[in-house]
Amino acid sequence: VTDVPIASPDNPLVKQVVRLHEVRHRRAEARFIAEGRRTIEAFLANGWKAEHLIVRSGEEPPSAWPREQLRMVSERVAAKMSQASTASGYLGVFSIPPVPALQPASGGLVLAGITDPGNLGTLIRSAAAFGVAHLALLGGADPFSHKVVQASAGALASVPISPLPEESGPELLAGGAPLCALVVSGGLDPARLPRQRRWLVVGSEAHGLRPDWLAGCPERVTLPMQGPVDSLNAAIAGSIACYLLGTPNRASGAVGESGR
Amino acid sequence: VTDVPIASPDNPLVKQVVRLHEVRHRRAEARFIAEGRRTIEAFLANGWKAEHLIVRSGEEPPSAWPREQLRMVSERVAAKMSQASTASGYLGVFSIPPVPALQPASGGLVLAGITDPGNLGTLIRSAAAFGVAHLALLGGADPFSHKVVQASAGALASVPISPLPEESGPELLAGGAPLCALVVSGGLDPARLPRQRRWLVVGSEAHGLRPDWLAGCPERVTLPMQGPVDSLNAAIAGSIACYLLGTPNRASGAVGESGR
Secondary structure, eight states, rough: OOOOOOOTSSSSHHHHHHHHSSSHHHHHEEEEEEEEEHHHHHHHHTTEEEEEEEEEEEEEEETTTTTGGGGOOOHHHHHHHSSSSSOEEEEEEEEEEOOOOOOOGOOOEEEEEEOOOOHHHHHHHHHTTTTSSSSSESSSOOTTHHHHHTTTTGGGTSSOEEEEEEOOOOGGGGTOOOOEEOOOOSOOOOOGOOOOEEEEEBBBBTTTTHHHHHHOOOOEEEEOSSSSSOOOOOHHHHHHHHHSSSSSSSSSGGSSSOOO | OOOOOOOOOOOOOHHHHTTSSSSSHHHHHTEEESSSSHHHHHHHHHOEEEEEEEEEEEEEOOOOOOOGGEEOOHHHHHHOOOSSSOSEEEEEEEHHHHHHHOOOOEEEEEEEEEHHHHHHHHHHHHHHHHHHEEEEEEEOOOSHHHHHHTTTGGGGTOOEEEEEETOOGGGGGGGGGOOOESSSSSSBBGGOOOOOEEEEEEEETTTOOOOOHHHOOOOEEEEOOOOSOOOOOOOHHHHHHHHHHTTTTTTGGGGGGGOO
């Protein structure tokens, strides 16, 4: 860290980082960017390999960060590399790991066509908080895009995520935990389902679930609603359903037990 | 609607609308803007008074919209008036009603310092969906700002909202439904609380609740978490708590009943 900060926008590292702003380069290079100290530390703490830890000149990199990956950069270069509205001064380039194999028996969350990156990141954050075993993504936003990584607040680091080809059908999960679709009407109250491993399948607010996925879900749940608004934000509805269906001995499942 | 569309950026109506992009003008004039057909219709359906319904030339205004308020505008003027990343071509100017009086006995949701407009709008949408009786806002984003109105998806139209001075304390709600703080740790599982009217008090993710409000809440709830992420997005946490605490005979309260 005694090096002179990189100040040239033509430096190869600067060009590499800026290239990663685009999904096609992230996919081709299997690399992505995490911004902000807390987010970077979530990846490091979960064993993700940083290729570069880039710190704006004047900031103090945490002493626990591996020195070999550290590069100081000028304020102008830091701003050029950042996709945040206000650059934090901390940016990590990480490798995207191979797609983890789906274990149909594990259960988890299938997100189908969640194109809003804020909603996708928020759902990933909720899934991690509620101990979801695995996330399968069918189309939708790139989970390694800036807005998703930031909205997940680093939770992307701690839950296995398998982006699947958009045309994948529910047979991928056949023979495992049951599939349960979250639908806007006509489903059971999730609080009434027995607690067990299952795949909760959540579609987009605008388009709902594709017919093949809907047909592949023997269970359907709907959040009971009281007010005059007949739909919720997709990230809210998916998070509440995750919370309620979660795992045994929690949330509404606990209500049946005798007092505290 | 046979009028020639307004095409001049110097037209007084254009200037008035653009002025309402700023919070100080919204407050001074007690007017705000709703964009998009569905959002505008949510306000109209809930009895809000449109001062102007502005439609881009080429779009077909719904026949149910009051003709007297309709004004057609050129594409350029529509773009100038819009704060959306993609202008929908439909924009309504509505009056902000007088702040509804708080009824301490009604219970509801207190949102303290929610500065992110997307989170505030999403919480308003959830509150409306779950039948929250009243929303009290302490500081935070302006509920009549573009991003809040849009994230609320029109739900702002259907739930009484009282913006309060930021320095207001919990004594405002004294003698009414009990106050219950949502805290990140140490509170009860909301599913274990008896179903009754209460004021759920939610602070910001970054700063939590102010000491005076925390001290004024005899009840505290915490969402039980399983995963490695120890906090949720404020809109998610607040929405789940609203859902669980909701009202009698719903959500987890229903688990205690015999089957369906």
